[in-house]
Amino acid sequence: MSRIGVFVCHCGTNLASVVDVEKVAAAARELPGVSYAAEYKYMCSEPGQQMILDAIAEHGLKRIVIASCSPRMHETTFRKMLKKSGVNEYLLEIANIREQVSWVHTDSGVATEKAVDLVRMAVAKVAKDEPLKASSIPITKRALVVGGGIAGIQAALDIADAGHEVWLLEREPSIGGRMVMLDKTFPTLDCSACISTPKMVDMSAHPNIKLLTSCEVAAVRGYIGNFTVTIRQKAKYVNQDICTGCGNCEEKCPVKVKSDFNKGLSDRPAIYRLFPQAVPAKPVIDRAHCLKLTKDRCGLCEKVCPLGCIDYADEDREYDETFGAVVLATGYGLCDWTAMYDEYGAGRFADVIDGLAFERLVNASGPTEGHIVRPSDGAEPKTVVLVKCVGSRDPKKGKPWCSRACCMYAAKHAHQILEKIPGARVFVFYIDVRTPGKNYEEFYDQTRKDGAVYVRGRVSRIYKEGGRLICQGEDSLLGKQVRVAADLVVLETAMEPAAGARETAALFGASADANGWLQEAHPKLRPVETQAGGVFLAGTCQGPKDIPDTVAQASGAAAKAIGLLNKDEMETSPMIVAVDEAKCSGCGACVDICPFGALSLEILTAREGRWERAERFVCKVNAGLCQGCGACTVACRTGAIDLRGFRNVQILEEIDALWT
Amino acid sequence: MIRYAYFPGCASESTALSTTLANEFVFGRIGVDLIEIKDWNCCGATSAHVLSEALGLALPARALARAEADWPELDVVTGCASCYARLKLTNHRVRQDGGTRYMVEKILGRPYAAKREVLNFLDVLSRDDVKANIEEALMRTFRGKLRVACYYGCLNIRPCEVTGAKDRENPVAMDEIARLAGAVPVDWGYKTECCGAAHQNDAALEARPLAGRILHNAKECGADVLLTACPMCQMNLEMRQAEYIRKNRDKAVGRQTFPLLDVVLPPPAGKTIPVLSITELLAIAMGAGGERLRMDAHHVPVGRVIADALRDDAETEVFL
Amino acid sequence: MDVANRTNTAAGGEPKILAFCCNWCTYTGADLAGLNRMKYPANVRVVRVPCSGRVNPQFILRAFARGADGVVVCGCHPGDCHYATGNFFTRRRFMLMRGLLEFNGIDPRRFHARWISGSEAAKFRDFVSEVCAIVKGLGHE
Incomplete structure (x- = not known):
């Protein structure tokens, strides 16, 4: 005998005014397996819970059904209560007779009949419930932040400030990311480097933070609480422990390479720092361009180094470390417009540049010391055209999304040109102007008042005439084609996920959407979490953002990571799938269906005799990864895999209960 | 063969x-x-x-x-x-x-x-073996003194899904062929814009200015001659020149309606610009004379610009 | 099995419709309908499942075999699934489901699937009412 107890709640008058609770309790008493039924005014209240506990003791109840409000409301309350009794907390079902009965139906007879049905279903299900036990796993109290842009920096600082150890991994030789490339930030026009470099210095000085530059994630094993990450340290060829960053080597290096950091507007040596304020402030050798490493010539840097830091024999190394939580902050890149926009010259015109190149041009520490000049001849441009949505919002170019920051970015560029070049004229071609942010619309408004001319339309092509760049496009408000003869054209190009972001996320079990942005667990309610437990998202890796949003999200991700690291061990939900190995045929249909990679096929030695040894595949469940959706159970041909708490037999019993 | x-x-x-x-x-x-x-x-x-x-x-x-x-x-x-x-x-x-x-x-x-x-x-002339044959057949060269704007026309390129053209904005096949003959292709902006040839009668108002812009940009970019790969483009670009020059003399055609825009079309264009087909250019370089090629049949006089660029010798026909 | 109970509609009784609702979207939407005191026909009985992808076609066949007058499956909107991809399986499975029902002699109009998010209480109410009306029109088989 199941010894089921049924408890019907009045919920004050919420239930009792529509449903005849006494009748429900009476009907419950007649159900198979039910040995006790009662009703009470407030089951969730202290005395209500006590009444249930007493009844369990008095009547030896083994399984409990509570007919009350939605299980989303008080299931956890009653589970906690059951922990105090001898009954396993998973031998509990809730019949939702408030939200689904008394609040939505008015006829008492019909409502009571439905309430009885729901109780009957719950009783049928609870009879087949199994006792379950939540297991717990120990947590490694150390976080890994992947990506050293402003998002990664913020997340690392927040986690470290909370007292946890953080390792920050960056593939470039310096942290800083895109933000340090920018000149000023909208809408307040504070200097980007002035607000980001102090944070970078904080990072390097923080006792809880370990910086890993020129590093990549090579492989990941394990899951939430214990990720074992294989870190690939790329060779730097400069002993970072001894180097003081004196800079002798950088001065003497004879090689000139176009500087990526300055968007090709200046050169850098082969032994170099990414930028003057780089953190760590020590150079590395670019192995692709170093004469010693490519042709075994030169060797100047070794000769001039006063401390003997140069080590041409340095090699990439790989090593494993374990982390409890991971924050992905892989950031963005700008789309390669030269490959997409033949109509803008595909890079043939030196004076058509992208927004980041303009940031370097206008930046006081940039290659022109902040003078806005044409890259082709160094002349000051008098007429500048800014083209927005280059790549963004253009499904034909494969990028349907809005890059979000460019409207403000363009307004800021317009402002800077008008401010720095007297008598300059600025034309901004736009589709829409989107300024959703604090003080953003005001900034845009001021830019227009300053004299920027906004033309609503796309530039259809750019060509040269008389030494100037003619930008042709439709002014869609006038319904006419217009042409602007410009000296400099700035394309506000689309943000796209950083190269390799999808692959890196996949190593941790996190996925990317169709466009390559990393996928949050829920677009509204779990925006910094991923489907992979213990892996959180910060900044533009999740989608285009501006700096304030990036920093806010980074702190959000940090809070989630801190919450996880504050625990010594974590409980895992026992309502996950289990495989009956005797039934499993090893077909693997379930393996492909699992969105979390929780299922795998393993070899089972079924039989071992003197002459024969039979091996077959069976499905194994990784309890740390399974989230309990149950999609695999439907794919299982033999019914070997089943979802605890929602087993096939339980749901079938619920159905059957309705028509008995 | x-x-x-x-x-x-x-x-x-x-x-x-x-x-x-x-x-x-x-x-x-x-x-x-x-x-x-x-x-x-x-x-x-x-x-x-x-x-x-x-x-x-x-x-x-x-x-x-x-x-x-x-x-x-x-x-x-x-x-x-x-x-x-x-x-x-x-x-x-x-x-x-x-x-x-x-x-x-x-x-x-x-x-x-x-x-x-x-x-x-252009497909045929761009074949490697044909290019080698062209180089062999050349008898004189324009000596880098003839600046040509290669006009491909829209229909040789578009629609790319049908033609398979790789670069719809800046094709270079004709430029390379012209370079073989010693001509200097200029970098200009109207290589594949429509000249309006097909719509001169049914949509004259829209079509007429198209040729003008092509001619204007070619001149601005320093071309002495416009090269075409289509007899229709060639005819259109020649026949519209008189009208284009007259209009520009009368008033600046391009003075656009939106005065704020720092634009635009063209300063009065004084002289005509000869229009040759790419095969005409090659024929000349292969020694054919103006008379044989009936250069007099052009609407726009081919003029001395070509003759000046050439250096005749005994084996070739006199161009002009 | 009690035959009298199986012929609800034939005897002029009310049809019974079984609804599989995913825990994260539709069940929440149904709760919200209650919270807003929306009224809808009392013919529907909800089975809570973690994900619409958990619903085995076998469950639906069993419901019809036992005498259900209609069955509905509801889940999160495609792309919003709590488990990333569960409802894509649902969508594919239940496109096939209709053919299977027809093969079994069950009018496919008795089976419906709909995406209802946690905020779409009104949609839940309207959907339940709509299916109820359809099923009533079909009578009992």
């Missing part, structure tokens, strides 16, 4: 006299045998497909089917961008879509499988 089935197109027998003479001269010298498709007919360009889709496909298909039956191993080549566009599209549609093929075959009453390619002169 390199052989192609050749679709001459109506213009070759009328307005494109000098180009046709140049074609014969050049292809004879470079060992390319163009075999005229027997009983070829008008491709219907500019009007047929507007009136009836079926007619627009059936007309080119008739000539192509004929070529396929007579020389199943030969690709078809034409020297006119309009013809090329119609033939290429028909070939493409018949290949892509069984229904179209069925309809076309039904109308023609003969099979047509679109097995071979449709090419234009």
